[in-house]
Amino acid sequence: MIDLRQYIRTIPDFPKPGILFRDITPLVAQPRAFRYVIDCFREHFQDRNVTAVAAAEARGFIFAAPLALELEAAFIPVRKPGKLPFRTEKFEYELEYGTDVLEMHSDALKPGDRVLMVDDLLATGGTTAACLNLAERAGARIVGCAFVIELTNLRGRDRLKGYDVLSLVQYSDGE
Amino acid sequence: MIDLRQYIRTIPDFPKPGILFRDITPLVAQPRAFRYVIDCFREHFQDRNVTAVAAAEARGFIFAAPLALELEAAFIPVRKPGKLPFRTEKFEYELEYGTDVLEMHSDALKPGDRVLMVDDLLATGGTTAACLNLAERAGARIVGCAFVIELTNLRGRDRLKGYDVLSLVQYSDGE
Numbered sequence: 001m002i003d004l005r006q007y008i009r010t011i012p013d014f015p016k017p018g019i020l021f022r023d024i025t026p027l028v029a030q031p032r033a034f035r036y037v038i039d040c041f042r043e044h045f046q047d048r049n050v051t052a053v054a055a056a057e058a059r060g061f062i063f064a065a066p067l068a069l070e071l072e073a074a075f076i077p078v079r080k081p082g083k084l085p086f087r088t089e090k091f092e093y094e095l096e097y098g099t100d101v102l103e104m105h106s107d108a109l110k111p112g113d114r115v116l117m118v119d120d121l122l123a124t125g126g127t128t129a130a131c132l133n134l135a136e137r138a139g140a141r142i143v144g145c146a147f148v149i150e151l152t153n154l155r156g157r158d159r160l161k162g163y164d165v166l167s168l169v170q171y172s173d174g175e
Numbered sequence: 176m177i178d179l180r181q182y183i184r185t186i187p188d189f190p191k192p193g194i195l196f197r198d199i200t201p202l203v204a205q206p207r208a209f210r211y212v213i214d215c216f217r218e219h220f221q222d223r224n225v226t227a228v229a230a231a232e233a234r235g236f237i238f239a240a241p242l243a244l245e246l247e248a249a250f251i252p253v254r255k256p257g258k259l260p261f262r263t264e265k266f267e268y269e270l271e272y273g274t275d276v277l278e279m280h281s282d283a284l285k286p287g288d289r290v291l292m293v294d295d296l297l298a299t300g301g302t303t304a305a306c307l308n309l310a311e312r313a314g315a316r317i318v319g320c321a322f323v324i325e326l327t328n329l330r331g332r333d334r335l336k337g338y339d340v341l342s343l344v345q346y347s348d349g350e
Contacts, residue, residue: 014260021260025280028240029227029249038244052204058233058258062250065203066241069213074204075237083233085189085196105200 002036004169008149022149022171024120028062037063037168041118041146042070044166048143050116052076052109054135056102056127057083063148064118073116076108078131089137093130102127104134111139122147122167125156132163177211179344183324197324197346199295203237212238212343216321217245219341220291223318227251227284229310230293231277231302232258238323239293248291251283253306264312268305277302279309286314297322297342300331307338 007027014021028034041063054076055064061077068075081090081101088103109115115135117128122145132142144164150156153173157165182202189196203209216238229251230239236252243250256265256276263278284290290310292303297320307317319339325331328348332340 009261011260015257023260025252025259025261025283028243029251029283031244031247031249034250035244035247058236058252058254061233061236062240062252065237066244068203069206069210069241072206072210074206075209076204077200077233077237079233082190084200085186085198086184086200108200108204 002033004033004037004148007033008169020171022121022151024059024062024148027148037148038066038070040168041067041166045116045144045146046071048116049114050143051113052115052140053118054078054104054109054115054131055118056131059121060119063120063146067116067118067146071116074108074113076104076115078102078104078134089134091130091134091137093126095126100130102130102134104131104138106138109135109138109140113138113140114143115140116143117145118147119145120148122150122156122160122165123154125154125159128156129159132160177208179208179212179323182208183344195346197296197326199234199237199323202323212323213241213245215343216242216293216341220319220321221246223291224289225291225318226288227290227315228293229253229279229284229290229306231306234296235294238295238321242291242293242321246291249283249288251279251290253277253279253309264309266305266309266312268301270301275302275305277305277309279306279313281313284310284313284315288313288315289318290315291318292320293322294320295323297325297331297335297340298329300329300334303331304334307335
């Protein structure tokens, strides 16, 4: 058992004033800690017949790619507009100010696929909800969502109600 | 032995007319093929005391993160400006039209580190050369560079002269 908190660096006022940014780069620079994260994710989901591990760029890729290999599942990238070269499905979603768009290849998932969504951080859950929407529109079933960090005060878990949500480290506001 | 070519999709005229884009998303969607890539990289570099595996976002992360875990080395992200939250070193480099900038955390590498640079594709080598510059300025030594695909006609290998460059699939122009 490893206390992951010691490998997460808190940076005040990034990317804007008042935000405490939780930086996972020290964690992935420590092979034992990085390995522990992947092991925790695998142990939780290994008996759930996951066929695909999906993640939004870019930090999500860091955890989703090794996990896909461990689970012998497909790795499915979800990206910003214009990055994926083949036919895509798009999902537009609301941010605090304005909107954002995510894309997934149209042939990335099919009915019968069982998808695990992975990201470094659960904040409001907006990005993850967009990814889940893309996966479900493709006919896939969602096995669950795995996060390294959960910012509990932002209540992203409420937005992901009905899904199996795993997070390894929780912060409430201002820690 | 797996013929990786069958998992690489060629998409004409992406991102602009005249470009044949080599799409690795079918490859990472096949766990056996994805595993084979990581195994090839690991076998080539496993006796070289790699302490850090670095990659530029975002596709580079997909291969570098699992490889870092396999080699029990640090994973070091290199990112577009404004994405890394801590103090960074910057490197500006020339593109066909204009310039681009990449950043690495100032504390990511230190003298004595032995770095393996990873990306999905070696084209002109500009991005990789920028990453190598950042690593060497931090005092690290470069063990080598690993690519899934090499576009031989763009002669990126010439730009990386003096480094151990491994690529698994080579395309010359117009295949």
